[in-house]
Amino acid sequence: MLLVGCPVSWEAWKVSIEYGRLYIVATPIGNLGDMTPRAVEVLKTVDRIAAEDTRHSGGLLKHFAITTPMFALHEHNERQRCGVLIDMLLGGESVALISDAGTPLISDPGYHLVREAHRQGISVVPVAGVSALITALSASGLATDRFCFEGFLPAKSAARRARLELLGDESRTITFYESPHRILDSLADMVAVLGAERPAVVARELTKRFETIKHATLGELLAWAEADSDQQRGEFVVAIEGAIKKESQGLDDEVLRIAQLLRDELPLKQAAALAAKISGEKKNAIYQHLLQAERDG
Structure with missing residues (x-):
């Protein structure tokens, strides 16, 4: 029933009748207390949840008594399964996309699905919440008025150094994600390319029990991480102060x-x-x- 006085266009009304919605739902990066009531409500009411790892997300859903069926969507099958999810949405089903932690698509799968949803005229609805990148920046003590995000650096040292060389004159704060088995090598390459005296921050295990936010020079951060194996564990955000232009x-x-x-x-x-x-x-x-x-x- 179309309510009198509601300025809804025919196109918007037609989409709301025929198509489902794709919700992009942020989930906690550690502390379950960061889950928003809106995220819980959306995950409970959609027809299907597309999860990066259904086993990993199963614990989160169980904690919040969410029984919505899940559908695996990860970097290895996204292109193949994208069409299936689009068909569900075009058929009127609503779908929520979640990643293992944080905001989907930020160095996580989902780009192809969201792009195709827009192409098909399907409503894409963000459900805001935690992002490790923004969480780290907010507590870094580095400039946040202008920054850039480089995701994960290449796995091989030569390629990693080449990427860092391109960022050598970047005046904005530079941010990266890094994994525990590469954090020492990445810090060593950052020291070699950007200099040991460049101010930076390593943020580790954000919102979790062993959360650590260390502000120092790149050289000091490398020595600190090398000296304590505990500081080589977990998920990392590295933020580096931008270069001062000559x-x-x-x-x-x-x-x-x-x-x-x-x-x-x-x-x-x-x-x-x-x-x-x-x-x-x-x-x-x-x-x-x-x-x-x-x-x-």
Whole structure:
């Protein structure tokens, strides 16, 4: 029944009648207390749950008394099974996608399914929750106004170093996921390519019993992890402070004084822009100087 006074287009009404919805549901990365009531409700009411590992997710569903049937969808079968799930959705069934932990699709399967759902006109509904990446950044003490996410680095050292070389001049905070059996090798390559003095953070086992967030230089982090085998266990997020662009070097003292006075009264970008206009210096050079000054405290 179409309710009088509800401004619903025919297209939206037609989709709501004929198609199911695909829910992208975030689940806890460790602490089950981080599961949202909305996530529980969605998982209980959908027709099917597409899980990265049904055995792993079975414990989570049991804890919250969720009895919805599960369907395995992982990196090895996503392309083959995507069509089956799309047919379910087109037939009116609702499906929830979950990963082993955290927000689906962030270095987890689901991209092909979500892309095809959009192509078919199926509603894709995010159910927000925990993400290891954002959780680590929020507690890192590194700049979060601009950052980039590189997922997992390559498994082989040569390829890993090549990727890091490409990121050597990246001025944003750089974030990675890493596994326990590669954390030492990755930190060693980061030291070799980016330098032992680059500030960074290793966040391990977030929200779990042995949660550790260590802020130091890359060289210190490598030595710390090498000295304690316990710090080589679990799931890792590594965040590295961005490089300071060379063009921020050599600004005139008077320009720096003006820029800092403006920064005391204005947001960072506005202060840099106005200082550049007054002095004739490049805005980005002044911006980088002010940004580094704030990082240094």
